Amino acid sequence: MIDMPFIQSWAAPKAFITAILLALSMPLLAHEGHDHEAATKPADVRLAPRFELRSEDFELVGVLAGKELIVYLDRAADNAPVPGAQIEIEGQGINGVATEMANGIYQLSVPPLTPAGKYPLTLTIQAGEIVDLLSANLEIGHVAAAVTDAGHPDRNWWFYAGTPLLLLAGGLIVRRLRRQPQPGIHSA
Numbered sequence: 697m698i699d700m701p702f703i704q705s706w707a708a709p710k711a712f713i714t715a716i717l718l719a720l721s722m723p724l725l726a727h728e729g730h731d732h733e734a735a736t737k738p739a740d741v742r743l744a745p746r747f748e749l750r751s752e753d754f755e756l757v758g759v760l761a762g763k764e765l766i767v768y769l770d771r772a773a774d775n776a777p778v779p780g781a782q783i784e785i786e787g788q789g790i791n792g793v794a795t796e797m798a799n800g801i802y803q804l805s806v807p808p809l810t811p812a813g814k815y816p817l818t819l820t821i822q823a824g825e826i827v828d829l830l831s832a833n834l835e836i837g838h839v840a841a842a843v844t845d846a847g848h849p850d851r852n853w854w855f856y857a858g859t860p861l862l863l864l865a866g867g868l869i870v871r872r873l874r875r876q877p878q879p880g881i882h883s884a
Contacts, residue, residue: 709870716862719795734819745809747817747832754778754828760836762811764787767802768793769821777801778823787817 702806711777745760755770765785770777784793792801809815815834821827 702733709873712866713870717865726812728775734812747834749819749830749832751828751830754823754830756819756821758817758832758834760806760834763805763808765790765794765804765806765834767804768820769802769823776802781821781823785817786820788815790815790817809834809836819835819859853863 720767747758749756749758750772753772755772755775757768759766759768767783767784767785769781770776771778779796779799781796781802782793783802784790789809790804790806792804794804799804813836815836817832817834819830819832821830
């Protein structure tokens with residue numbers, strides 16, 4: 697039969713160990729829709745260099761995708777694509793007539809625009825009887841250095857340093873409690 701003071705002497709260490717294990721398992725208790733981790737920061741989203749124009753007749757968006765300037769041309773009245781238009785683009789390092797890729801989408805190959813800054817452009821658009829002369833600025837930003845993510849959850853340093861210290865303190869408490877003489881137990 698187990699001696700009752702022995703059971704009581706192990707009550708505190710068992711409670712301490714249980715508390716530590718419960719604290720360490722708290723991040724595992726998160727479930728769908730209830731993430732108990734710190735809120736993650738949104739990714740730094742940088743849009744491709746672009747310009748937007750609007751006149752009485754046209755809405756135009758230009759996007760620089762690598763070495764291609766993609767132009768989306770719509771009617772201002774109903775936002776419908778404008779097929780069969782001729783778009784001439786002139787500017788610093790950019791000069792040519794865009795070719796139609798799809799219904800209202802045009803493309804012009806451009807040389808690499810490496811220095812960051814604003815590139816003024818002049819666009820001549822002819823669609824049927826309508827001719828429009830527009831100007832825009834294609835703004836190229838600085839290329840940000842790539843940020844690597846090691847895939848670790850965003851936790852504070854104290855969490856990683858504190859866990860071994862708590863375990864060490866628990867072990868020292870258990871060791872001390874084992875060495876203390878138990879009241880009511882006499883050696884013969």
